[in-house]
Amino acid sequence: MAASLSTEGLQQEFDRLVADDQRIEPRDWMPDDYRKTLVRQIAQHAHSEIIGMQPEGNWITRAPSLRRKAILMAKVQDEAGHGLYLYCAAETLGVDRGELIDLLHSGRQKYSSIFNYPTLTWADVGAIGWLVDGAAITNQIPLCRCSYGPYARAMVRVCKEESFHQRQGYELLYALTHGTDAQRAMAQDAVNRWWWPSLMMFGPPDTESTHTAQSMAWRIKRFSNDELRQRFVDMTVPQAEVLGVTLPDPVLRWNEDRRHYDFGECDWDELRRVVSGEGPCNRQRMEHHIAAHDEGAWVREAAAAYAAKHAAVDAAA
Amino acid sequence: MTEAREPLWEVFVRSKRGLSHNHVGSLHAPDAEMALRNARDVFTRRMEGVSIWVVPSAAITASSPEERDPFFEPAADKVYRHPTFYDIPKEVKQL
Numbered sequence: 001m002a003a004s005l006s007t008e009g010l011q012q013e014f015d016r017l018v019a020d021d022q023r024i025e026p027r028d029w030m031p032d033d034y035r036k037t038l039v040r041q042i043a044q045h046a047h048s049e050i051i052g053m054q055p056e057g058n059w060i061t062r063a064p065s066l067r068r069k070a071i072l073m074a075k076v077q078d079e080a081g082h083g084l085y086l087y088c089a090a091e092t093l094g095v096d097r098g099e100l101i102d103l104l105h106s107g108r109q110k111y112s113s114i115f116n117y118p119t120l121t122w123a124d125v126g127a128i129g130w131l132v133d134g135a136a137i138t139n140q141i142p143l144c145r146c147s148y149g150p151y152a153r154a155m156v157r158v159c160k161e162e163s164f165h166q167r168q169g170y171e172l173l174y175a176l177t178h179g180t181d182a183q184r185a186m187a188q189d190a191v192n193r194w195w196w197p198s199l200m201m202f203g204p205p206d207t208e209s210t211h212t213a214q215s216m217a218w219r220i221k222r223f224s225n226d227e228l229r230q231r232f233v234d235m236t237v238p239q240a241e242v243l244g245v246t247l248p249d250p251v252l253r254w255n256e257d258r259r260h261y262d263f264g265e266c267d268w269d270e271l272r273r274v275v276s277g278e279g280p281c282n283r284q285r286m287e288h289h290i291a292a293h294d295e296g297a298w299v300r301e302a303a304a305a306y307a308a309k310h311a312a313v314d315a316a317a
Numbered sequence: 318m319t320e321a322r323e324p325l326w327e328v329f330v331r332s333k334r335g336l337s338h339n340h341v342g343s344l345h346a347p348d349a350e351m352a353l354r355n356a357r358d359v360f361t362r363r364m365e366g367v368s369i370w371v372v373p374s375a376a377i378t379a380s381s382p383e384e385r386d387p388f389f390e391p392a393a394d395k396v397y398r399h400p401t402f403y404d405i406p407k408e409v410k411q412l
């Protein structure tokens with residue numbers, strides 16, 4: 001029973017579903033560029049979750065208490081889970097996870113620039129949870145309504161898990177800002193270093209963002225980079241006040257007319273540098289991932305050999 | 318480096334007794350036993366389930382999306398299968 005619909009008819013059906021706020025599912029017809037855009041975005045998102053384990057993983061052995069260590073391990077493990085949900089969502093579009101990892105290793109696919117910054121002190125773990133996971137949540141909540149079903153469903157699971165990430169970071173920083181002078185200074189220093197890179201997580205300004213208009217038409221994206229950045233700033237400033245830290249932006253202030261905070265311009269040259277591979281930790285992150293992947297090969301080979309042997313035994317029985 | 322691709326498994330989780338297993342996602346694993354263990358770690362880290370099924374994705378037969386309309390058409394014109402199709406005298410208080 002071959003479908004007799006022309007490409008035009010298929011395109012119309014696709015447009016209707018999107019306009020109707022319905023979800024596109026893996027076996028539906030979709031425009032090639034829609035598929036390509038999703039593969040690129042979901043793969044980059046998956047890579048970010050996995051590479052994002054490194055900066056925090058760096059502190060697991062040095063967490064100051066058993067409680068903090070258990071929390072940090074659970075968080076880093078969640079990020080691994082997020083990566084897996086997302087690789088599986090990408091695979092529903094007809095790509096293979098191994099292929100995506102090769103593209104990451106060869107630098108042809110990217111991950112979020114934020115993970116190319118180093119975690120210098122324990123307070124960085126708090127700043128990442130509060131600011132980096134906070135920015136990620138701001139990005140991810142609208143993605144729960146993304147037009148592509150498997151991506152939207154993965155985001156629902158991810159968002160449920162993220163809120164603990166942000167809260168543990170905030171609690172960690174709160175303990176430091178209510179501790180000794182040295183601890184307060186450490187917290188402030190971490191916030192100073194993570195604030196601007198966190199704002200850059202929303203991507204380039206709308207005037208320079210090449211994919212936004214099309215992604216919004218396809219309802220992959222619901223809000224522009226600048227809208228989400230503003231939302232994040234508005235949410236975060238009052239939290240910083242309760243925490244007792246300042247945000248490193250001299251022009252940050254409430255604008256009564258706009259009913260939003262005004263804030264300064266990100267250093268977009270820095271973002272370009274970090275994205276193009278010249279951030280402080282790009283090389284280290286990639287080398288670590290490649291090494292972990294290669295060193296784990298024997299485990300995958302052993303598991304495959306075991307599975308093959310037992311399949312043969314079962315077939316013979 | 319080319320590695321043999323591990324088969325894909327669909328994961329179904331029963332969230333509590335009395336409810337059916339629901340599809341929650343998929344994962345790769347070399348065999349069923351590993352698929353179950355991975356599914357536990359990936360999908361039930363917060364007590365989301367009391368029972369897990371894993372099914373090889375290749376074993377699923379699905380209706381094709383292109384056939385959607387003709388395939389489901391037999392149900393479309395049978396409104397009398399719904400209780401709201403029937404007129405019941407007002408005097409009947411409960412039915």
Ligand SMILES: [Fe+2]
Nearest residue numbers: 049078079082
């Ligand atoms: Fe995550």
Ligand SMILES: [Fe+2]
Nearest residue numbers: 079133162165
């Ligand atoms: Fe997170």
